[in-house]
Amino acid sequence: MGFFSDLKDDLSQAVNELMPEEGAEEEKQETVQSEAPISESKDDFNMDLSEMLDQMDVGLPAQEVEKDPIYAAPVSNVEIKAPSSKKLSDEVSVLTESMIINGNIATEGSLDVRGSIVGNVEALGKLNVTGAIQGNSQAAEVYAENAKITGDLRSEGSIKVGQSTVIIGNVFATSAVIAGAIKGDIDVRGPVILDASAIVMGNIKSKSVQINNGAVIEGMCSQCYAEVNPTSFFDELKKMK
16 A cells, blocks of 8 residues: 555656646736737737728729829820821922021921022922022922032922023932933933933933933933833734744
């Protein structure tokens, strides 16, 4: 019996050592009670954070979004409008005889050049030149009288080169009447008329050519835009034989 009693006492002592004392339990409860407000503050923080996220999801009102440039639409959603085509104007710009312009000139109307231009000229309307141009010129129609032009001359319609006009450059048009002097090639889709005072030093490509008595041409003349092709015409004659 003494053995079992001693074993019982040893087990009781071991259990008492493993179990916390009452004071320790009270201190633990006080610690838990003191930490309770901290847990409540964490819940409040989590609740505030969720509310903030909800507010961010809702977004700003439409009016504030329009006012704030930060909330502007992305670049990919912005519509890019194609540039509007230029419209012909009825205005006529006049460059007087005493004026000298160094630089390019462009107008949506017509242009009357009586002075001097060192630069390219572009006009949607008519180009009337009685002065001097050093540069390429382009217009719907071109009329040059007693003019000095150094550069290519291009017209969507007709070109009229009057007497005492000197052009050093190529000429492109749909029709041409030449009474002055041209040093350059002439490329015209329609008819070309060379007046008696015309002097051309260059090749001529056209649909038809009228050469008046007295005109001087130094170059080749080809009616490559004519309806009849001479090469194919003679090839067919050979086949018939």
